[in-house]
Amino acid sequence: MSSPKLSRDEIEGLYVALGPALIAYGCCLLGDRGRAQDAVHQVFLRLLDQDSVTLREPRPYLYRALRNTALNLNRASAREQERWEEAALFRPVPGLESAGLDVEAALRELPDEQRQVVLMKVWGGLTFQEIAEVMDVPANTAASRYRYGLGRLRQRLAHLTE
């Protein structure tokens, strides 16, 4: 089966659809929102600069490209990933503003690898197989990290869901 070629408009449409979740994942990798947004822009601008882009599965490709870009940025700036700054990650939901802050805090408290998997699965919509390809781990490892991460979140946010 041949892969469809993406036009400029389609790439920009992908940014609108997937950009927010990618930036959230970038925050997890880079430690702050400004650097995350720059990294996501780099990924999409590279795509726009190509004459013809063929992506079989845009979603895992974009997550993997962002991960590589973030690793390069961390290496170039000789900065280890720092803890997230207190920048907002989610759009405020009317009536649930403080719950949103609790979810962000709970995500920050997760071990890095579990947080990455949770972000890609819940907000990125990737399958375990795709997450495994992004992170270079077996699919079973990605699934177990997800289970542990989600368990911790559920425990930490029990007061909101009961």
Next chain:
Amino acid sequence: MSNDPEFEAFLRRFQPLAGAPLPRVAERRSRSRTWLAAALLLVATGLWWHLGPSRRAGSTSIRPRAASATWGALRDVVGADPQGLETTLERQAQQDLPDVGRRDGALRLLARFQNDL
């Protein structure tokens, strides 16, 4: 709320913030062109400064230098393939100087070019 899909649905009620729009490609290309123009201007100014007659008393101007280089290259071609040059000159003479119609015209031009140096 014990099963995963239900808890996942709860988490998805909180949607990530949107990022800034992508910079427009046209703007970036325009910026690139501006930088390219500035770089070319800088190189041209540098060349003028380096080769210009006002730089050193008694120096030759850039024009004879360029012409001399052209003539040198022409002599190299003649040395390498005199017959080829003659054929080219004849064809060019017929094309550019139809009223002369003979290679002598082109050869006269060549001689004048040499004298101008």
